[in-house]
Amino acid sequence: MKKYRVVIVGGGPAGAACAGKLIKAGLEPLVVDKQTFPRQKICAGWLTPGAFESLGVRPEEYPADLSVFPYLKVYLHGFPIRRRGKQYAIRRLEFDHWLLERSGAEVIHHEVKSIQPCERGYCLDGQIEAEILVGAGGTHCPVYRRFYAGTQPRSGAKIVALEDEFQHDWTDQVCRLWFFENGLPGYAWYVPKKGGFVNIGVGGNAEILQQRGATIQGQWEYLVAKIRRMGLVEKDNLNPRGYVYHLRGNDFKAPADNLYLIGDAAGLATLDMGEGIGPAILSGLLAADAILGCSPLRFDAVPRYSLLPPWLRWLARG
Numbered sequence: 001m002k003k004y005r006v007v008i009v010g011g012g013p014a015g016a017a018c019a020g021k022l023i024k025a026g027l028e029p030l031v032v033d034k035q036t037f038p039r040q041k042i043c044a045g046w047l048t049p050g051a052f053e054s055l056g057v058r059p060e061e062y063p064a065d066l067s068v069f070p071y072l073k074v075y076l077h078g079f080p081i082r083r084r085g086k087q088y089a090i091r092r093l094e095f096d097h098w099l100l101e102r103s104g105a106e107v108i109h110h111e112v113k114s115i116q117p118c119e120r121g122y123c124l125d126g127q128i129e130a131e132i133l134v135g136a137g138g139t140h141c142p143v144y145r146r147f148y149a150g151t152q153p154r155s156g157a158k159i160v161a162l163e164d165e166f167q168h169d170w171t172d173q174v175c176r177l178w179f180f181e182n183g184l185p186g187y188a189w190y191v192p193k194k195g196g197f198v199n200i201g202v203g204g205n206a207e208i209l210q211q212r213g214a215t216i217q218g219q220w221e222y223l224v225a226k227i228r229r230m231g232l233v234e235k236d237n238l239n240p241r242g243y244v245y246h247l248r249g250n251d252f253k254a255p256a257d258n259l260y261l262i263g264d265a266a267g268l269a270t271l272d273m274g275e276g277i278g279p280a281i282l283s284g285l286l287a288a289d290a291i292l293g294c295s296p297l298r299f300d301a302v303p304r305y306s307l308l309p310p311w312l313r314w315l316a317r318g
Contacts, residue, residue, distance in 0.1 A: 003120070004030045006291060007130035009112055009143050011037060011100045013277050014263025015136030017055070017284030018291075020103035025292050031100070032128065033137075034111035038097035042165050042241045043277075044191050044199050045095065047088040048306060051278035054285060055099075064094035065195040067175075075178045083307065089175070089191050089199075091165070095277075112142045121258055132258040132291055136284065139245050141265035147255055154267040156249030159186065159274055160209065162220040162240040163201025170198050172232055178223075185209060186274070188223045190232055198233060200224070203274055206244070216242070247271050248279075248304050260287045260297055268299065273306040 006022060008015040011033035019029045052059050059066060067089040074081045100107065108128075116123045121131040135143025176190040186204030193199060202219045209216060220240055227233045246267035254260065262268075263280035270279060279302045290297035 001123075001127065001129050002030075003129045004028075004131070006030070006132045006134065007032060007122070007124065007128060008105075008134040008136055009033075009124075010136030010138060010141060010263070010265065011035075011107060012041075012096055012136060012138065012263065012280065013099055014265070014280035014284040014287075015134065016096070016099040016103045016105070017281040018134055018136065018262060018288045019105035019284075020099075021285050021288035022291060023104045025288070027291075029105055029134075030128070030130075031103075031105045031107045032110050032112060032124070033107065034109070036109050037100050037107070038093050041092035041096065042163055042199070042243075043092040044163065044189055044201060045090045045092055045193070046191070046273075046275060046277070047090055047095075048275065048278050049086060049088070050303070051281055052088075054278065054282045059088060062090070062095075062098070064090065064098060065193065066090060067192065067194045069175045073174050073176045075176070075181065077180050078178075085307075087175070089193055091193060091195070091197060112137075115142060115146045117256065133260070134287055134291075135259075135261045135265045136263050136280075138264045139243070141261070143259070144261060144265045147259060148252055148261065151255065152252050154246040154249055156247040156267045156269070158206040158244060158246055159203050159269070160206045160216045160242065160244050161201055161203035162216050162242050163199060163203075164238050164240045165193075165197055165199040166235060166238070167196050168192075168198040168233060168235060169196060170232070176232075178226075182219060182222045183212065183214065184219050184222075185212075188219065190227055200227060200233065200238075201240070245269055245274070245276060247274060248302075251299050254297075260290065262287045266299070268302055270306040271304050275306040278306070279303065 006029035185208035262283040268279040
């Protein structure tokens with residue numbers, strides 16, 4: 001049995017950020033992930049400037065391809081609005097690998113199937129023992145399933161999404177977002193990425209789609225037809241992949257000592273844009289602070305909104 005002070009289940013942005021901060025403080029956490037890195041993860045890859053600020057990295061220091069958008073073209077019920085303010089997009093294949101390597105953590109390729117409390121903390125599959133356990137394995141995180149799902153189900157809206165990322169010799173470099181078009185309770189996107197890639201996708205509130213008798217597949221087909229009419233994408237045989245995640249809801253209360261839940265495992269995606277990477281990174285850093293005894297884990301500092309102006313955030317709280 002291998003024994004560690006801290007074990008982080010999940011090597012994505014939340015887990016890597018947590019591990020990196022712990023290592024800087026002198027701890028040696030273990031990161032466990034069921035996939036090997038670099039691994040393909042289809043994602044729009046949107047990063048706000050705040051994500052780089054959290055990492056203490058200037059965008060120009062990022063070593064892989066980084067798409068820079070001086071503005072976003074947003075359509076509200078078909079009405080176009082230019083939303084100014086620099087935003088970024090990365091490929092998750094590159095970004096997640098860079099972030100995990102940058103952390104300096106020991107990484108084990110292993111799918112966690114069983115977690116049991118033991119005398120010194122938690123035992124994973126009878127092979128790994130941890131005094132402190134961090135769940136950073138995304139929506140389907142085994143730490144969430146084992147300790148939270150039965151008593152603290154996620155309270156934030158469930159979002160279903162379909163998207164595809166592929167090589168494409170794009171000529172239009174404007175990032176486009178369509179909100180509420182075709183009755184979609186969410187938004188669709190077109191993200192041209194540096195290096196000759198494009199990501200397109202749709203995401204919407206699963207419950208509302210069901211109530212309307214609509215499907216995310218139908219919304220995907222509507223988007224594909226639209227961007228083809230616009231001449232943005234001509235590729236045939238698109239291969240969309242589906243996934244689910246949760247918007248920000250009530251924060252979880254740890255049911256046991258030395259147990260933490262961060263990133264998509266904790267359901268921290270922003271309420272307006274469903275942004276997950278920035279909140280994941282920040283939550284990982286906050287969890288590291290809690291483990292180091294700096295402060296209890298609270299997500300007050302994790303933004304609930306990505307683009308909503310401050311005065312509208314105040315109205316939304318009401």
